[in-house]
Amino acid sequence: MKKWFVLSLLFLLSGILAACGGDDTQSDTPRTGEDTAEQQANQENTEQNNEGTTNMVNVTMMNGDEDEVGTAELIDQDDGVLINLEASDLPEGEHGFHIHESGLCEAPEFKSAGDHFNPTDVSHGTDSEDGPHAGDLPNLEVGEDGTVKEEITAENVTLEKGAENSILDEDGTALVIHAQADDNTSQPSGEAGARIACGEITEQQ
Numbered sequence: 484m485k486k487w488f489v490l491s492l493l494f495l496l497s498g499i500l501a502a503c504g505g506d507d508t509q510s511d512t513p514r515t516g517e518d519t520a521e522q523q524a525n526q527e528n529t530e531q532n533n534e535g536t537t538n539m540v541n542v543t544m545m546n547g548d549e550d551e552v553g554t555a556e557l558i559d560q561d562d563g564v565l566i567n568l569e570a571s572d573l574p575e576g577e578h579g580f581h582i583h584e585s586g587l588c589e590a591p592e593f594k595s596a597g598d599h600f601n602p603t604d605v606s607h608g609t610d611s612e613d614g615p616h617a618g619d620l621p622n623l624e625v626g627e628d629g630t631v632k633e634e635i636t637a638e639n640v641t642l643e644k645g646a647e648n649s650i651l652d653e654d655g656t657a658l659v660i661h662a663q664a665d666d667n668t669s670q671p672s673g674e675a676g677a678r679i680a681c682g683e684i685t686e687q688q
């Protein structure tokens with residue numbers, strides 16, 4: 484009985500050792516294989532992204548009467564997205580200006596554009612400790628003649644498709660001009676009041 488016991492114990496032990504040795508070799512080899520596959524996948528993704536990146540988007544700004552009041556040219560840059568805005572027929576003064584989360588501008592209230600574009604779920608406003616929203620932009624200064632022409636860099640967004648902070652996500656995003664100035668602190672949208680103009684940021688066909 485004892486002899487059998489020792490023998491079977493030895494047998495078991497050698498089995499375990501063999502299994503361990505086998506595991507080591509096995510886990511080493513496939514891991515290298517997985518890494519290579521992963522690297523290849525990453526490379527493919529990057530290539531796809533590069534190919535799929537839209538460098539420029541043209542946006543038409545519309546007021547609550549569905550009249551065109553301006554255009555914005557969006558250009559993807561290393562430091563964010565450059566917004567070249569030109570608009571007219573707006574009330575003189577300071578106006579809140581944001582990128583909102585949905586690329587749908589339904590007049591007259593433009594509620595369809597949703598909340599501010601805020602992919603990292605932080606607070607509103609450049610003066611907030613835990614802010615700003617990626618879609619927060621500086622106030623616009625509309626002149627006496629009702630026109631505005633500004634170049635603004637939205638630093639926290641990209642036009643790169645698939646990126647978390649891409650403003651060209653599935654349903655697009657929207658540029659919104661508000662009736663009042665954004666105070667850069669009040670939650671959730673800086674007390675900027677009604678939405679007086681809206682432009683859809685969507686992929687051009």
Ligand SMILES: [Cu+2]
Binds near residue numbers: 579580583599675
């Ligand atoms: Cu807004």
